[in-house]
Amino acid sequence: MSDSATNPDALAPRSVALVHPPEELTLEPLEGLARWLGRTLHRFVFRFVSMVEQPLATMSGPLSPVEGYFRRDRHRHPRVDPQTYRLEVSGVASPRSFTLDELRALPQEERVLVMECAGNGNHLMGSAGLVGQARWTGPSLATVLEACGGPGPATHFAFHGLDPIPVVRRGYHYGLSLPELTQARALLALEMNGEPLPRPRGFPLRMVVPGIYSMSHVKWLGHIEGKTAPHMGIHNRLVFTNKERRNGRWVRVQARWIGLKSMVTRCQRIDGGWRLTGWAWGGSEPIDRVEITTDGGKTWHQAQLHAPGEYFGEDMPPESFEHAWSVFDFRWRNPAPGRHVVGSRAHARGGAVQALEQDPSVKGHFNQTRVKWRRVDVPE
Ligand SMILES: Nc1nc2c(c(=O)[nH]1)N[C@H]1C(S)=C(S)[C@@H](COP(=O)(O)O)O[C@H]1N2
């Protein structure tokens, strides 16, 4: 008997696979230059300015892989010799420097957290992929300061990177106050997901400041400068700022704590429909619940929420994953074929809700907390 008689599929045209409905549907942002430019061009433009987005599919699992983790810098990735590397700490009780071995010999801590570029999801970035989650290990800033006899006169700190900006020839730098760093329980990371930091991630040492936007997570950290006044470098003063209307006046404010957000990242086939998955993060209190809409906001439904304790609780104390994301999923039963607009809304324990629209009294670069609308075409 011929093959085609026993196996009816052998007779089918090669394009038959396209007739079957896909197992996963693409979620397209409704807004942003990203969408306007189209996928490929957008990626090209982003690479040019040295921004690489995280693949959305990795945003509904507990950790983002090192390969594909989002990236945002000034294109310069210095090559640091681990033998001659020194971390300088100045402006503290007893200024000193540390070799890598000395940093490794200090008590090591672990944190799992959302790292998010302040500009993630703004008008340029409708796809909102400048964000990821990893496990970082190293001595805490508090431990390093203790090894310097304490902060001494310092009330603020500037963190200097070893990546020189052309012409200016100064490295990247960003500053935070001691209370902010203490509240965040900042870490000096030597490892990412259990491996030494890769070069694009800041080898051999980077700042990790849980809960604060990642312009402060200075890579290739070379110098911690204790100061008695706020650091007013260009990134603090101008680059990562918003304008906020307060008492009738527009004032400039610096990017700090990550706002309450959520996003649907995947739409996968399941029995009887599709599963929408995504994640919720940010805000000053734990995420309590997430609602999903599949009709552009007319009706909202409760999603199933998986708090970080569900997947990290066995291995780590709760304070290690305080700023980790929660994953949610929602069973979308037999939607009608055609175009739908989906979105998600996070609610925090204290009653805070993710805004539907951007607050009109806030303009600018960071805290793009509004609902991230996605359109999806459901096949027949
Ligand atoms: N030294 C140095 N650190 C830096 C930057 C930089 O350009 N140079 N960019 C900052 C910004 S704006 C972001 S969003 C994060 C991105 O970290 P990643 O590239 O590891 O994802 O690094 C921060 N740390």
Ligand SMILES: [Mo]
């Ligand atoms: Mo950033």
